[in-house]
Amino acid sequence: MASTPRPDFARVARLRGAEQGMIDEAARQGLMPEDIAHALTAPGVSDLLLFQGFEVVTDLGALAGPGSGVVDVPRHLVDGDVPALVDVADAALCAVLYRRLLVRGTATEQAALINRDVLLRLWPRRLAPQSVAQVWERRFPELTAA
Structure with a gap:
């Protein structure tokens, strides 16, 4: 019987941090409205919203x-x-x-x-x-x- 692979939470955290960093940079460069960037990088925002945007x-x-x-x-x-x-x-x-x-x-x-x-x-x-x-x-x- 094969065991269930264990999720790599550290990798997920790195990807999430990298995405938040790109969003912050886009806002600094004026490529994204600051209010949306703030919402996407706020604690508790869903991964779906973070990676999809709105x-x-x-x-x-x-x-x-x-x-x-x-x-x-x-x-x-x-x-x-x-x-x-x-x-x-x-x-x-x-x-x-x-x-x-x-x-x-x-x-x-x-x-x-x-x-x-x-x-x-x-x-x-x-x-x-x-x-x-x-x-x-x-x-x-x-x-x-x-």
Whole structure:
């Protein structure tokens, strides 16, 4: 019977440290917004977020997605949790789509698919992981007033 290989936690820690160092350097060079770099290198951020990163629109007014009807979800965001078509009237499914867009969508996709008023209405549901939500709330204080 073969034994289960033991994870190399030291290697994982080195990779994580190297990624955090690259993020810090990118922020210093102006290649990444400082608020996102800070969120990605904060203690407790998930490995997924650290290595994937995330984007945030620069203007809440740019969120021009549909306020009603159906959203045609980009193929790379579709899976068992997010179908190819999402009805904005289905608050639970719309919240799942918005969460996906906040974490994995580009700023361009966010602007095209997220509706500002719907986001404000859904925001109290905690749509994003804490590190992502903090960046959105610092940039757009009106989210915390919702």
